[in-house]
Amino acid sequence: ETGVTQTPRHLVMGMTNKKSLKCEQHLGHNAMYWYKQSAKKPLELMFVYNFKEQTENNSVPSRFSPECPNSSHLFLHLHTLQPEDSALYLCASSQAGVGGYEQYFGPGTRLTVT
């Protein structure tokens, strides 16, 4: 596989469920990101990891828990979500550090919370 992959592509979960989203990049990058994309709103940056270390948490509720075991993999663990958390969750990767490095995006996971 090439680029950035995400699984699952679609997920429906109840508010009491626990699930995880997975992201994998095959580009040799060392920075990874989680974004939330809701209709008619800018992409919301949730978490940033540089060299496996979390460097940014944009006031994300604790019901979202990220994990970055290595530079190629990123997880988003979900528990006791709310209906307003329904959105497209995008993973991206890039070279870390200063400079105009573009981010490469995965196809996203369409999450529906019932």
Add this chain to the structure above:
Amino acid sequence: AQTVTQSQPEMSVQEAETVTLSCTYDTSESDYYLFWYKQPPSRQMILVIRQEAYKQQNATENRFSVNFQKAAKSFSLKISDSQLGDAAMYFCAYRSNNNNDMRFGAGTRLTVKP
């Protein structure tokens, strides 16, 4: 914090014609990077074009070009000879040279009419 504004939620263009998508941003920094991303329906977001703020020359990529006005903090995208495959959401993005965060606008949905 930097903000990115796309004032056109929707735009349409006739096939083979030219269309310009607007983007403005707010920053106190002098060194940064600007991007246009394209997100086709149900497909991955991909980079269209990027601009370094220190370069006066406008970036071009085949049918895509930008009009970068640094003093006005404006970064518009011009698509020439529009094709049906150009139909997508277009996002303007800003990246500081001080970190690897990227800020996105709310997007413009472009429709191409045959």
